Amino acid sequence: MTSTLRRAGGFAAVGTLSLAAPILGAAAAVPFAVIAALAAFVVDDGPLFELFARPGDYEDRRLNGLAGFSLAATGLALLATVLTDPMPVSLFVTAVLVLAYGNLGERFVGDYSDDPFIGTLGFTVVGFLAGTVGQVATASVTTTSIDPAVAAFLASTGALVAALLRSVLYERDDPLVMLSVGLLLWFFAQLVTTIPPLEIVGALAVMVVLGYASYALGTASVTGMLAGVLLGVLTIILGGFGWFAVLIAFFGVGGLSTKFKYDDKLDRGVAEDNEGARGSGNVLGNAAVALFAVIGFAASEMVMLPGTLFLFAFTGSLATAMSDTLSSEIGGLFDTPRLITTLERVPPGTDGGVTWQGELAGIAGAALVAAIAVVSLPIADPLFGALVIVGGGLGGMTVDSLLGATVEGDRIGNQSVNFLATLAGAVVSVVLAVVLL
Template sequence: MHSTLRRAGGFAVVGTLALAAPVLNGAAFAPFVAVALFAAFVITDGPLFELFARPGDRQDGRLNGLAGFALAAAGLAILVTVMDLPVDLFVAAVLVLAYGNLGAQFVAESSDDPFLGTAGFVFGGFLAGIGGQAAVASFVGDAILLPRFAFLAAAAALVAALVREVLFEQDDPLVMLSTGLLLWLFDLLADAVAPVEIAVALVVTVALGYVSYALGTASVAGMLTGVLLGLLTIVFGGFAWFVVLISFFAIGGLSAKFKYDAKKERGVAEDNDGARGTGNVLGNAAVALVAVVLFAASPWLPVEANVFQFAFAGSLAAAMSDTLSSEIGGLYDNPRLITTFETVSPGTDGGVTWQGELAGVAGAGVVSAFAYLLFPGVTLAGAAVVLVGGVVGMTADSLLGATIEGDRIGNEAVNFTATVVGALVSTVVALAVLV
């Protein structure tokens, strides 16, 4: 057994101390504070030091990694007392990270494939998250709600895996705190989770995530982001919302691969062989995620729930419109700068072709059609509003590209702004004309 796997096992044992939280109540932080103190000041050599030491720890002569892990767990435990963070969510957040790391290292013993390593982390964290919640519920006498536990464990495992992938895989304190706080939010927003709903959601989102990675339309981080977005969209919105979301991911992802070699020769192809990373996925879908979260929170907001359907669809219409406009329009010569109409080189920010603009309108039309067919609050006139919002968002993207994109603002930020414009236009017009 390699030292990294043994170390992960040691961290998993430390993380298991979280299961004592229901017994310790307000003192749930105490075991982790003790571990942090021993790691920082007492264990400086010997077998325990060698078990837990990371490369940087040996240089410092101190178990910084273990101390940081334990202090993050202690911090979450304090939130249980002072801010009423549910005990089962605290336990789940700690165990997801501890056993997720163990799962990743177990896979690493036989494979260095990044997808398999991530799958090992998510699967190990998922099982530990369910087990931790069930153990707490059993101890305190609450009902064991496996569908809800499965949703929260899956969401926590995906969040933790994503933060590790995007930032740094050994930054345990940030991963644990981020996971715990987001898990708290998800728990507040999720209504009763039906067994069939969560089972289908997990199977569908994981399968589509794997397909996107296998086809090269998403990186590992992009795949994780897409799966998490899909899961949250199904649970907070429903399958209709998910179909609208996946229409963008599927068509947008395939359009990036369409005639990729020709676009590469012209210098207009996406980096990383067209595989979309987290920045690209969030730049295009973050507004949609906010819309579905607000939809779930609508019982506590002074706004009609169907308003968020227009924000959701309008943002994705803008994202689809902009994506197809760029991916299809980049294949044609003589693009013109949208601000001056002068001819520019292919790939110039803000350069448009009539073929790309037509493809963009068609992309917005696809999203608006799905919204009309699937959202009860979107009539035929509402679909037209979504279409307008998408086209305006695409135009805003081109204008920003021609004026400020470059040194001052990146492509992901421009994409995000375009989706904000699409959401706002769709929502404001719907409120003014349809409500």
């Protein structure tokens, strides 16, 4: 057994103390606070130090990693016990176990394979199982009922969020990961109280298959795959399979367009990096607005806004993402781009450069999103609904080109431009929906 696996086992053992929270009640934070104090001020040598020490701890002679992990658990335990409207104890337990046992699963498979996909799979699967067991165990101690489908949704969401954050952060950032998972689960638990069992089973099955396919085909990196799977699960559960059809159309067509004549694009210097595999930043830059929209739709009764507005924000943002992706990937193959602000000729790949071929591809992309939306979503007037979505897509695509020609580069990066453009597309669609529908 390697030292990293033993250390992960030690952290998992500490995390298991969270299962005592239903029994300890208001004192649930005490065991973790004591461990944090011992790690920070007492244990500086000996077998315990060797078990829990990370490489950087040896220089400080202090178990900083264990102290941070325990302090994060202490904070979540306090949120679950001392507030007037506290976090459910089951979610505190889930957040701690997902991270602790997810790390253990990742380290365990890491002894047999150095493939990052296998490591991520180990983290996600073991974290999901631990989070599910934590909720069931908490319910059995407190004699409260539990919806298995909701428990599976929360455990899978927690495992995916933790795996995504762990893949882009460092091991020393585990406290931030734990707190983020706990707070997000608390939020999602307010939105989702019941789920049809077949819906969560279908959501997880579909996303596992599509997630692996995107990684195997090279259209997404490991982090991009995690971000896509998380977005897919949340979209299915909070919106429905109709919403997911629109989302997956963008990911599928957009990913394949990136691979289209990739070698030619590479020779021309306009190809995406990493052999066209989209990372988490690219996925979130294009789909963050859509995610906020589907969350807003799920919370529309709470915020007292019509759900239709969020539906058009969702479709308008994805129409923009599809339009921009196709216009860039198709337009980059032609030698006649002109800067959108001055119409002067510029080299292929210049930010803000457009071609008539790329513009036509962008219109086709927006129309494809609109067609899927009017078939799969409850849009009362399909014709005007389609026009609203296409209008949002074209408006957002134009904003993307304008930002590319004026501020992209030294001031803001491509991912920020994508986010602002999809936000503009969402706003345009919502405004058009208010005027026309």
